[in-house]
Amino acid sequence: MTTKTEEQIPEGYLRDAQGRLVPQELVKEVDRERDELVRELVAKAREVQQLMAKFRAQAMDDIQAFIQLSGEKYDTQVGGKKGNVTLVSFDGRYKVQRHISEHLVFDERLQVAKEMIDQCIHRWTDGSRSEIRALVEHAFQVDKEGKISTGRVLGLRTLDITDPQWLEAMQAISDSVRVAGAKAYVRFYERESDGKSYRPIPLDLAAL
Numbered sequence: 001m002t003t004k005t006e007e008q009i010p011e012g013y014l015r016d017a018q019g020r021l022v023p024q025e026l027v028k029e030v031d032r033e034r035d036e037l038v039r040e041l042v043a044k045a046r047e048v049q050q051l052m053a054k055f056r057a058q059a060m061d062d063i064q065a066f067i068q069l070s071g072e073k074y075d076t077q078v079g080g081k082k083g084n085v086t087l088v089s090f091d092g093r094y095k096v097q098r099h100i101s102e103h104l105v106f107d108e109r110l111q112v113a114k115e116m117i118d119q120c121i122h123r124w125t126d127g128s129r130s131e132i133r134a135l136v137e138h139a140f141q142v143d144k145e146g147k148i149s150t151g152r153v154l155g156l157r158t159l160d161i162t163d164p165q166w167l168e169a170m171q172a173i174s175d176s177v178r179v180a181g182a183k184a185y186v187r188f189y190e191r192e193s194d195g196k197s198y199r200p201i202p203l204d205l206a207a208l
Contacts, residue, residue, distance in 0.1 A: 052203060059186045063087065063098050095189040095198055102182045104150045109176035114140060116169035117156075124163075135159075150177070 013021040014035065024032065063085060085098045121133050139152040154177070157170045189198035202208055 056186060059096075060098070060184060063096070063186070093191045095191075097185075097187045097189070099185045099187065100182055101185065103180045104177050105180040106148065106150070106153070106173075106176045107178060109172050110148070110153070113169040113172035113176065116165055116172065120163055120166045120169065123165075132159075 009015055010021065012024050014024055014027055014032070016022050027035075066087070067085060084100060087096045088094070117136055121136065124132065136156065139156055140148060141152075142148055153173060157173065161167075188201040188203075190201055191198050200207075
């Protein structure tokens, strides 16, 4: 595959890493051969990438079509493409999974919840609740990208605390969650020789 920039390179020249045009006769043979090999492999990689993208789209469509067909057999209309699905071959040897991963974010109500939690901890401070403060501070820590872990924050709701203000804060956390997007994955598995566990069929070059 030739890029627009490469098409603009005059005959008999190569473009170096600084964007300069260099006559081919001034480029060492090993450098020319390396350049040719890399470009050839990248072109083939792009072809494989396109095939995988096409296969993924087709697999998703086929899975959704089968779900709809299965629903029609029971006079049930299955709406949307959300939800995780596992399809298994009749002999149980192969398994296909469709997984929908939603990206959750918090709106401004998370800060309201954090303030209420801080007020709870301030009221509770008597030397016996330091572990709660540490847990809360950990939950609201941001990562290198400045993002808060939704898992840690939502995990606060599992704490067995019945303080009314705490429960109100937990409700604020629940209300602050919204779905910012979703990513669909399709994975393929083959049963191991033990007849129990499954091993993934890798479509990642690094895993082959």
